Amino acid sequence: MPISLIQPEFKVEIDYDKCHKCGRCVQQCGWGVYSFNERPIPDDSKCRACHRCVTYCPAHCIVIKKNDLALRDNANWTSALRKSVWRQAETGGVMLAGMGNDKPYQSVFDHLVLDACQVTNPSIDPLREPMELRTYLGRKPDNVEVEPDGAGGYKLKEGAGVTNNIKLETPMIFSPMSYGSVSLNVHKSLAMAAERCGILMNTGEGGLHADLYPYQDNVIVQVASGRFGVNPEYLNRGAAMEIKVGQGAKPGIGGHLPGEKINKEVSETRMIPQGSDAISPAPHHDIYSIEDLRQLIYSLKEATGYKPVGVKIAAVHNVAAIASGIVRAGADYVYLDGFKGGTGAAPQIIRDHVGLPIEIAIAVVDQRLRDEGIRNQASIIAAGSIRSSADFAKAIALGADVVAIGSAALMALGCHMCQGCHTGSCSWGLTTQKPELTRRVDPEWGAERLSNLVHAWSHELQEILGALGVNSVESLRGSRERLRAIGLDEQTCKIIGVKPAGM
Amino acid sequence: MTETTEIRQGPIEGYLMVEPHVTRDGDTVTIDAASVYYKYVNQAIRAAIADGVTTVRVINVNGQRYIGNGLSGTDVTIEVYGTAGQDLSMFMNGPTVRIHGNAQDGVGNTMNAGRVMIHGDAGDVLGYGMRGGRVYIKGDVGYRVGIHMKAYESLVPVMVCGGKSRDFSGEYMAGGMLVLLGMNSQFDGPIVGGYIGTGMHGGVIYLRGEVEPWQVGKECGIFTADEEDMKTLGPVLKEYAEEFGMDYDEIISVPFTKLVPISHRPYGKLYTYV
Numbered sequence: 085m086p087i088s089l090i091q092p093e094f095k096v097e098i099d100y101d102k103c104h105k106c107g108r109c110v111q112q113c114g115w116g117v118y119s120f121n122e123r124p125i126p127d128d129s130k131c132r133a134c135h136r137c138v139t140y141c142p143a144h145c146i147v148i149k150k151n152d153l154a155l156r157d158n159a160n161w162t163s164a165l166r167k168s169v170w171r172q173a174e175t176g177g178v179m180l181a182g183m184g185n186d187k188p189y190q191s192v193f194d195h196l197v198l199d200a201c202q203v204t205n206p207s208i209d210p211l212r213e214p215m216e217l218r219t220y221l222g223r224k225p226d227n228v229e230v231e232p233d234g235a236g237g238y239k240l241k242e243g244a245g246v247t248n249n250i251k252l253e254t255p256m257i258f259s260p261m262s263y264g265s266v267s268l269n270v271h272k273s274l275a276m277a278a279e280r281c282g283i284l285m286n287t288g289e290g291g292l293h294a295d296l297y298p299y300q301d302n303v304i305v306q307v308a309s310g311r312f313g314v315n316p317e318y319l320n321r322g323a324a325m326e327i328k329v330g331q332g333a334k335p336g337i338g339g340h341l342p343g344e345k346i347n348k349e350v351s352e353t354r355m356i357p358q359g360s361d362a363i364s365p366a367p368h369h370d371i372y373s374i375e376d377l378r379q380l381i382y383s384l385k386e387a388t389g390y391k392p393v394g395v396k397i398a399a400v401h402n403v404a405a406i407a408s409g410i411v412r413a414g415a416d417y418v419y420l421d422g423f424k425g426g427t428g429a430a431p432q433i434i435r436d437h438v439g440l441p442i443e444i445a446i447a448v449v450d451q452r453l454r455d456e457g458i459r460n461q462a463s464i465i466a467a468g469s470i471r472s473s474a475d476f477a478k479a480i481a482l483g484a485d486v487v488a489i490g491s492a493a494l495m496a497l498g499c500h501m502c503q504g505c506h507t508g509s510c511s512w513g514l515t516t517q518k519p520e521l522t523r524r525v526d527p528e529w530g531a532e533r534l535s536n537l538v539h540a541w542s543h544e545l546q547e548i549l550g551a552l553g554v555n556s557v558e559s560l561r562g563s564r565e566r567l568r569a570i571g572l573d574e575q576t577c578k579i580i581g582v583k584p585a586g587m
Numbered sequence: 588m589t590e591t592t593e594i595r596q597g598p599i600e601g602y603l604m605v606e607p608h609v610t611r612d613g614d615t616v617t618i619d620a621a622s623v624y625y626k627y628v629n630q631a632i633r634a635a636i637a638d639g640v641t642t643v644r645v646i647n648v649n650g651q652r653y654i655g656n657g658l659s660g661t662d663v664t665i666e667v668y669g670t671a672g673q674d675l676s677m678f679m680n681g682p683t684v685r686i687h688g689n690a691q692d693g694v695g696n697t698m699n700a701g702r703v704m705i706h707g708d709a710g711d712v713l714g715y716g717m718r719g720g721r722v723y724i725k726g727d728v729g730y731r732v733g734i735h736m737k738a739y740e741s742l743v744p745v746m747v748c749g750g751k752s753r754d755f756s757g758e759y760m761a762g763g764m765l766v767l768l769g770m771n772s773q774f775d776g777p778i779v780g781g782y783i784g785t786g787m788h789g790g791v792i793y794l795r796g797e798v799e800p801w802q803v804g805k806e807c808g809i810f811t812a813d814e815e816d817m818k819t820l821g822p823v824l825k826e827y828a829e830e831f832g833m834d835y836d837e838i839i840s841v842p843f844t845k846l847v848p849i850s851h852r853p854y855g856k857l858y859t860y861v
Contacts, residue, residue, distance in 0.1 A: 090861060167861050177859030310735070311716030315699045316657040316678050343852050355718060355739040356761065360789055360851040365759055369734050370674075370693050370712050379652065379673055383696070386629060387657030387678045432860075506860060 089170040094133045095149045096126035102145035109137035109146060114511035114521050115504070132502040136511035168432075181432040182505030182515065184333055184469055184491060185424045192443035192572065193475045197585065199566040201553035208555055210546035216556035217542055221284075221324070221486060222249035222392045222416040224460040248392050248416065250323050253282030254542040255480060255557055258534075259421075259467045259490035260306050260328065260396070262288030264341045264350045264362065265428030265505070266494075267522035268295065270514050273497060273530025275299035280531060281538045286488070289328055289339065289364060291353040292318055304394070307384065309338060310364035312354035316387055324392040324416070325384045327377070329368065332425030332468040335398030335439045339364035340429070345508050347517045378413035385414075392416035399423060399445030399468065400438075404452035411453060411462040419488070420445045422468025426491040428515055429506035442468035443482060447580035450483025450562050459562075473544035480545075482580065483562040496537045497530050602651075607631050614641045621647035625672065629653055636663055636682075644668070650691065653677065655684045661701070676703045679720070692729070695722040700742065704830050708750065717744040717763065721823075725831045726750040726771050730780075731758055736790060738762025747827045754780035757846070758804075761789040766823065768795045768838065771831075777802070784846045788853050792846040793820055795838065803846060806853045812843035 098109075100123055110118040117130045118137070133148045155163050168179055201207040208215065229241040240246075258274045265288065272295060274285040279302045286304040287296075291313020296303060305322030307314050319325055330336065341350075341362035351358040371377050381393045395410045396419035397403070407418045422442025427435065446466045453459040466484035470476055471492065479487050495501070498512035505515035513524030549557060552566055560566065568585040569577050577584055602624040609631055610617045616635040620628045628651045635643045641662055645654065648669030655665055655676040663682040670688050677696040689707035695714040703722045711729035714722055719742030727750030734755065736744050744763035750772035756779050757765045769778030777798070784792055785804030793812055803809055812820065820843065828835040 093861075171859055171861050175859040178857055180858040180860045311697045311718075314678075314697050314716070315718070316659060316680050319657070319678065340854060343855070351739075355742070356737055357739065357789065357851075360761065361854065363759060363761070363786070363788065363854070365735060365786075369731055369758075370696055370715055379693075383653055383656060383674045383677050386626070386653045431858075506858075 088174060090167050091153055092128035092131065092151050094131040095128050095151045096131050096137075097147045097149060098124060098126065099143075099145040099147075102143045104143050106142060108140050108142060112136045112140045112511060114509040114513075114516065114518070115507075116509075132504045134500045134502040134504070134511050136500075179432040180429055180506045181435055181503055182427065182429055182507075183501055183503045184426040185436050186503065187436045189424075189441070192441050192576070192580065193471075193478050195570050195572045196443070196478050196567050196582065197570060198474075198477060198481070198548060198552065199568070200551040205553050207553050208550040210543070210550040213550075214555060215546040215549055216558070217254045217545065219252045219255040219486060219557065220246055220249040221252055221463045221465075222246075223462060224249075226460060248390065250284065250392065251282070252284065252486065254538065254545070255484075255486040256476065256538060256541065257284040257304075257465065257486055257488050258286060258493050259425075259488035260286035260288035260304070260326070261428070261490055261494075262290030262306075262312075262339075262341075263293055263353050264290040264312075264345055264517070266515055267513060267517060267525065268293055268349060269522055269525040269527050269530065270494075270497060271296060272527035273525060273534055274493065275303060276527055276531035277534035277538065278302040280535045283538065284323060286326065287322075290341075290350070290362075291355065292321060293349065293353045297321065306396075307380075308364050309366070309368045310362060312356060312362060312364075315355075319384060319388050319391075322391070324394060325388065326394040326396055326419065327368070327371075327380060327384070327415075328396045329371070329377075330396065330398035330400075330421065331427060331430075332398045332421030332423050332439055332442070333427035334430035334434045335400050335423070336366060337430060337434050338366035342508070345517050350517060374409035374413050377410065377415075381414045394419055394465070396421060396465075398425075398438075399440040399442055401440065403440060403445045404448040407449040407464075408452055408456055408458070411458050415462050417463040417465055417485075418449065419465040419467065420449060420484075422466070424469035425467055426469075426494075427505070442466055442470075442479070444576075444580060446479055446482040446484045447564070447582075451581060454562075473541040473548070476541055477545055477548045477560065478567065480557060480560050481563055481567050482582075483564070485561060492537065493534055496533045497525055609635070611635075611638075611640070615644060616640045616642070617644040617646060619647055620645050620649070620651055620669070622649075623651070625651040625653055629656065632665065633658070636660065642666065648672075648688070655679045655682060655701075655703075658682050658701075671705075676701065676722075679703075689726075690724075694724075695720065695744075695746070698722070698744070706831065709748075711753075713748075714744060714746045714765075717746070718742050719744050721826075722746045723827050723830055724748045724750070727773060728752045731755045733757045733760060733763075733765035733792070735759040735761060736763040736765060738790060745823055747823060749827075749831065749833075750774075751776070752779045755782045755785060756780070757784045757787055757790075757792045758782065759786040759788075760784060760792070760848075761787075763790045764819070764823070765790070765792045766794075766820070766827075767792070770795065770833075770838070783807070784848070786853060787846070787848040788851050789848060791816075794844045794846070795841050797844055798846075806848050806850070807846045808849050810845045810847065812845040816843065816845055 230238040233239040278285040289308030300321040308328040394417035423439030463485040467488035510516040513521040607623040608619040650672040652672035657678040659680040661681040674693040680699040690709040692710035708726035730753040747766040784807035
């Protein structure tokens with residue numbers, strides 16, 4: 085019996101007539117596909133189709149193809165399912181996967197269209213007219229109080245205006261990715277870009293490396309169940325703190341950074357020994373209820389002179405009621421993560437089958453908080469596969485204040501979505517701690533690419549707002565009247581509060 | 588955050604939104620916490636420390652939360668009279684806190700350094716994610732005590748419970764030392780419940796006396812503490828005995844059981860992928 089029944093997913097084809105025999109592919113591949121004997125010789129079984137070798141081949145002589153081995157068609161037993169069974173029969177292990185849900189679930193975003201102005205009201209040209217994207221993240225007062233400014237006008241009354249809010253130049257932030265799951269150079273790129281764009285990056289649960297201290301005003305520091313690197317200094321450095329309860333890719337599941345990824349620097353930042361597993365329990369063992377959550381929120385506020393505290397949850401069936409509890413517990417923002425959100429590693433069965441689409445979660449949470457009269461008390465951050473500025477705009481129209489991008493940010497840094505984050509061998513130097521790989525990301529280069537992406541999407545959002553005839557993103561926020569659904573069933577339309585096209 | 592929001596959300600009934608009565612005598616400040624909302628009690632403690640006092644006495648404490656929360660500095664002692672509320676000494680980084688009474692849940696949560704001495708009983712989830720410092724409890728403790736305690740280089744947390752403890756003690760423990768004595772208890776029955784050390788992948792648990800194998804998580808090995816162990820345990824127990832006026836020789840008159848993880852990577856072979 086052969087060791088494995090699983091055949092290579094891809095075929096690496098090298099045109100040896102063109103090949104320079106330079107060995108660049110051997111050096112570039114983090115997966116160990118290539119050996120070299122007068123010319124590069126690929127081992128197809130190791131290829132993840134990440135295109136690192138293709139991109140860096142000076143002769144452009146490498147092509148990665150799907151291995152078109154015919155398996156008898158079976159719409160029920162897909163080849164992926166068959167491979168899983170074979171692998172688990174070999175190992176007895178839990179199937180692990182990286183990035184987000186890759187199953188062909190319906191995308192609600194793709195069934196929503198935006199409105200635009202024609203004839204009866206004018207659209208606005210954002211290139212020549214002011215278009216406000218600035219957004220304040222955090223709790224807003226129930227009513228605004230003003231007082232005379234002594235010069236005949238009025239000003240916000242002391243303590244009665246928007247206090248303890250974080251100013252964002254555009255309603256987009258980087259989603260939490262921990263140092264450990266991604267490399268330090270990725271963290272630096274995100275932090276530098278956040279500073280340049282006037283937005284925020286999020287440490288994830290792996291602590292804040294000292295190299296990021298200069299960017300601390302643009303950093304959300306996360307507190308997860310493993311409490312890695314959490315001490316008073318860490319909490320006080322962040323612009324805001326975030327209690328991570330759940331993640332869209334793995335609702336209800338804890339984290340587990342394997343010992344191989346805990347090198348010296350990661351160990352210092354997480355404040356745990358090198359080489360030992362970093363285990364985040366599935367729940368916070370000091371949060372078993374909304375009351376306990378309130379206790380932790382106020383503990384964090386007490387420790388930091390009342391800085392803003394957000395709570396990140398995965399979108400699950402009862403998300404609206406949970407979000408209401410979170411707001412009532414005193415959170416300054418609720419971070420909703422949909423089930424297509426990415427991960428450094430998650431059991432595949434959880435990644436692909438647990439949770440809710442972010443579109444549904446935004447709409448039901450926004451509506452619930454409005455119905456209860458507490459929508460002003462917390463901002464909503466939405467994440468979990470925001471793939472373009474169209475998703476960005478639709479998320480805001482559904483009720484989000486801010487979106488967060490993680491997978492898109494990694495793609496800006498070279499990610500090709502090969503879903504091998506959990507292997508620790510990322511050829512693009514992103515989700516790895518191997519020094520020969522991490523040095524592939526130059527933070528300066530990374531920050532520029534990330535800034536470009538943020539600026540491009542923000543500009544596109546401005547174009548959308550202009551077409552809608554509004555001059556501020558505030559006017560789109562929760563304005564589901566500017567959305568219509570195509571091909572969504574009646575019940576879904578009702579749940580997300582969007583009319584079908586034509587109505 | 589405006590005060591109006593805070594009041595509308597409602598403090599716990601019976602507490603007053605007022606500043607506590609504070610008196611200073613040399614290097615000691617006394618804060619009367621009677622019926623005062625925790626926020627104002629803790630503000631007064633912070634103000635006293637900022638003023639350079641070395642001893643802060645907080646009297647008439649009745650469940651006020653977060654005492655010692657996030658405080659730094661090693662030359663400060665906070666003496667609490669009454670029952671300290673939830674999350675006592677959470678994120679604390681240096682001071683000594685002594686409770687003349689009982690404490691509730693979450694003592695030493697994510698604590699970095701310092702000492703907490705509780706002359707009474709304490710509740711559940713003590714020392715969660717604690718990275719350094721010492722928590723000594725004279726009496727009984729609840730569930731999930733010492734959960735996910737960890738250690739990092741010179742930071743090694745130590746928790747000693749004089750009484751008995753319930754299920755899941757030392758769960759997920761990644762470092763540090765948890766000691767259960769089972770001596771000053773108001774309960775009959777075993778010194779500890781079940782699932783002790785479940786998921787443990789670092790650190791050490793010492794129990795005075797013996798445990799049944801069924802009580803111990805599958806990630807732990809069970810040993811009898813030897814002379815080497817007593818070299819690290821001895822000084823801790825001496826300090827503990829001194830704090831609570833106990834007889835050190837009596838404490839060590841019974842052999843200790845030692846629980847250590849079999850692997851620092853208990854789930855290393857759990858996963859596979861294509």
